[in-house]
Every structure is written in C-alpha cells, then in structure tokens.
Amino acid sequence: MASTAQLLGHLASSTATASLSFTPVSGGGSSSKVRFLPATAQRRRMVARPRAAVSGAEKEKAKPAESGGKEDERVVQVHSAEEFDSALQKAKNRLVVVEFAASHSVNSKRIYPCMVDLSRTCGDVDFLLVMGDESEATRELCQREGITQVPHFSFYKGTEKVHEEEGIGPDQLAGDVLYYGDNHAGVVQLHSRTDVEALMAEHSGEGGKLLVLDVGLKHCGPCVKVYPTVVKLSRSMADTAVFARMNGDENDACMQFLKDMEVVEVPTFLFIRDAKIVGRYVGSGKGELIGEILRYQGVRVTY
Structure with missing residues (x-):
C-alpha cells in the first residue's frame, strides 16, 4: 500500500456534491454544432455557396480515423439504424x-x-461509431436518437440508454466508461440491503477489513467524477479495505436503503467496521476521501 504522503499527494483535492434527485448532469466543454440535413438540402447549399477544392489529405484530417484497422478494430462503425439496433441487442447487458x-x-x-x-x-465494453453526415441513413439515425451536436456519447445497457454526454474530454469519457460499465475493477457492486448485509458479515470479526461503501446516483456528475479514484483505491488498499458501490436509483430497494441510512446528498461514503457504520464522508474531494479512509483505518493524518 502506498504511504500516506504518496496517497494524499497523488490526487488533488476538490469538493462537490449533488442533491438526491434524478436530473441528468450534462458535460462541460465545447462542442461543434451540427445539423444533419437531408442530402438534397446539402447539395443545394453547396451550389449556392461553392467552396474551394479540398484535397484528399485535408478531407482525411477532418474526420475520425476509419474503423476496421488494426489500431481501432474494437470500435465498430455502424451505417444504419438496423445495424445500430442489432449491435445493441447483441451486446445484451454489456x-x-x-x-x-x-x-x-x-x-x-x-x-x-x-x-x-x-x-x-475495456474488454467488457462494446464501442460503436456513427458518422452522422455519412449518409441519409446515418442522418435519420441521429435524428431518431436526438443528436444535435457532436461529438455526442451515448451509453446503453440492455438496449436502454443509461447516460449521455456532449463536449467532454478524454478524462471524463474514461471516467464515464468506468462508472457505467465497470465489471473488471475491484469494487463490489451492491443492488439491495441484503447485498450490503452479506458483505458486512463477510468482513466482520477478527481480521475483518474496513468497508467503504460509495453511495451515488446513475446521473450524478460528482459521483462519476470521483469514481476513478474509488477504483484506484480499491486496488492500492486491497489488503486493508473493501470498496463497494450502490446506485440509489437502480431500484426501489436501493432507494429505501439510502433513506434508511439518511443519505440526502451524493456521493456519500459510508465507513463500516464490524457491521457498524463508524463514519461517513459527503463529497467528491479526492484528497479528503483518502484522508477519511486512512483515519478510519487508524492512520493519523495531518493536512
């Protein structure tokens, strides 16, 4: 396990919380506004406003790399609504x-x-690319999915859209993928009070570890922001702590658990030892979270 100084110095501190509601949080940053016009309308615009000739090299620079090469063979480009729907159905719960x-x-x-x-x-995640201005079929697909700006990222599970973002950067995209599709990290996914009680019983008694329970919501920006830190800590502190997560809006049982635990803001981190809640931290400050975990592990932390 990394030393206290290393852990505290590794991640900068920032604090944010979200109220217990279900309003999606949109991403920040700039995005390119695009209207996917019918092909005939595009031709009319080109005749009305002729442009200078563009070389093939310049055209290639203006779009994402072509799918299908060795470097991006896991990103599948789809060309119609039928291919899109088929890919979602094939993915099942991935x-x-x-x-x-x-x-x-x-x-x-x-x-x-x-x-x-x-x-x-991320071998447990499927990646698709839709070029909205490729053809009439992709324009219709974008219109059906409500896409008005690009780049636009949509996240689906079981053919249901669970999240979407516009104008985000690489770090936020990576965090979103972890948060919505994380089946490979050392964070235990909990879906009911029964799951929580079973995990507490497993790590109680002599030799039991501190249980850190991350409570959030599916569409909570601060919850997504802090989750990569939770994943990293679950690996670096595996010998002394167990990390788990529950999304309150996953089902009625989870929401009832949040109410019983008097969780009114998310993310909330519950610290549990010997089946008892010994403390909590509300917020997404990375440094503060690490400090609180170390404190409940009996490590003296000075800021």
Missing part, C-alpha cells in the same frame, strides 16, 4: 458506448483516439 461524430468536426477527431484506447483496455 455496456455499449456510442460516439456520434461528423466528418468536419475537429472535436470529433480529437476525442476519437481516446475511445480507441479505451476499447483496447
């Missing part, structure tokens, strides 16, 4: 991350390599 892009969007090109990198490391 997370599917879709980038809606456009050939002339600089931001689409900028974020695409990040998605390629994520596709290589």
